Amino acid sequence: AGGNRLELFSEQMRITVQERITAEARLRAALDGDRDRTLPVWFQPIVDGATGSIIGAEALVRMCTPQGQILAPGHFIGAAEETGLIVPLGEHVLVSALRHLLAWQNDLGYISVNVSPRQLSEPGFAPMLAGLLARVPHLDPSRLVLEITETAVLATSGDLETRLRAIKALGVRIALDDFGTGYSSLTWLQSVPADVVKLDRSFVAGLATDPRKSSIISAVLWLAQSLGMTAVAEGVEDVDDWQALRAAGCPALQGYYFSRPLPATEFDAMLRRGADL
Numbered sequence: 001a002g003g004n005r006l007e008l009f010s011e012q013m014r015i016t017v018q019e020r021i022t023a024e025a026r027l028r029a030a031l032d033g034d035r036d037r038t039l040p041v042w043f044q045p046i047v048d049g050a051t052g053s054i055i056g057a058e059a060l061v062r063m064c065t066p067q068g069q070i071l072a073p074g075h076f077i078g079a080a081e082e083t084g085l086i087v088p089l090g091e092h093v094l095v096s097a098l099r100h101l102l103a104w105q106n107d108l109g110y111i112s113v114n115v116s117p118r119q120l121s122e123p124g125f126a127p128m129l130a131g132l133l134a135r136v137p138h139l140d141p142s143r144l145v146l147e148i149t150e151t152a153v154l155a156t157s158g159d160l161e162t163r164l165r166a167i168k169a170l171g172v173r174i175a176l177d178d179f180g181t182g183y184s185s186l187t188w189l190q191s192v193p194a195d196v197v198k199l200d201r202s203f204v205a206g207l208a209t210d211p212r213k214s215s216i217i218s219a220v221l222w223l224a225q226s227l228g229m230t231a232v233a234e235g236v237e238d239v240d241d242w243q244a245l246r247a248a249g250c251p252a253l254q255g256y257y258f259s260r261p262l263p264a265t266e267f268d269a270m271l272r273r274g275a276d277l
């Protein structure tokens with residue numbers, strides 16, 4: 001590889017590169033198609049921690065292949081980030097989320113959208129978002145939450161704090177996603193002007209039987225509250241998780257126990273039923 005660097009190109013890597021090429025080609029085709037069909041945005045409810053009633057939703061993108069497969073983001077977000085296609089993809093997700101938020105505004109408090117580091121490092125991100133919000137002047141922008149991960153702090157070129165302040169100036173809220181899994185969560189908490197902490201599901205799994213986990217959860221909830229932030233626990237898979245989180249006073253919950261992510265029409269039907277999950 002030049003200098004005195006030697007790189008091994010193994011069969012395993014060839015497969016990975018091949019998969020990446022396939023993923024990229026698929027993604028380009030999907031972005032060129034009718035995006036609401038090829039890249040539908042699904043929604044997973046976020047519920048009130050005490051009552052279980054729906055307060056918000058996280059937008060989670062899927063890809064429908066021409067063969068009719070539905071792919072989870074693990075299959076294409078990596079390629080999207082590497083190629084920069086995350087920029088048009090991310091804009092599509094925001095457009096879709098805002099449209100659904102408008103349709104559901106009487107039944108749903110907010111929609112949370114994942115934003116990758118690559119998107120945040122685009123100087124055009126905040127102006128693009130401002131343009132989208134200007135198209136829905138009757139929507140309170142605080143009903144849009146942007147979820148960012150700690151890797152954004154490391155990977156974003158430019159001054160992340162300045163960028164986030166520009167985004168917050170639009171009135172949208174910021175959530176710290178997968179909180180607690182990174183290397184510098186507390187530094188992050190100190191430097192990022194966030195409104196919401198999303199406790200990673202690794203703290204939730206087995207919570208009911210692990211006193212160390214419940215201590216960590218209680219401490220993070222306390223910390224979030226003292227910083228004027230609210231918290232959502234992810235990965236609530238059974239009633240024991242819920243009970244433990246309720247006992248800890250967690251304000252909001254998300255997980256398979258309440259519902260898997262659903263296509264918009266199914267999410268809509270659930271809202272119409274006025275479902276208390």
Ligand code: C2E
Pocket residue numbers: 044059060061072073074077086090093114115116147177178201234235236237254255256257261
């Ligand atoms: P995430 O932001 O941490 O989203 C939560 C993931 O956990 C979702 O996976 C969701 O289906 C899954 N999940 C929800 N409840 C449970 C549970 O009770 N147990 C378990 N084991 N899992 C649960 P999904 O939809 O496959 O998304 C994976 C990741 O892809 C997301 O992780 C997010 O980082 C990324 N992603 C999804 N949509 C977008 C997008 O529009 N833009 C960007 N940049 N990333 C996205």
Ligand code: CA
Pocket residue numbers: 058114147177
């Ligand atoms: Ca997320």
Ligand code: CA
Pocket residue numbers: 177178198200234
């Ligand atoms: Ca998460």
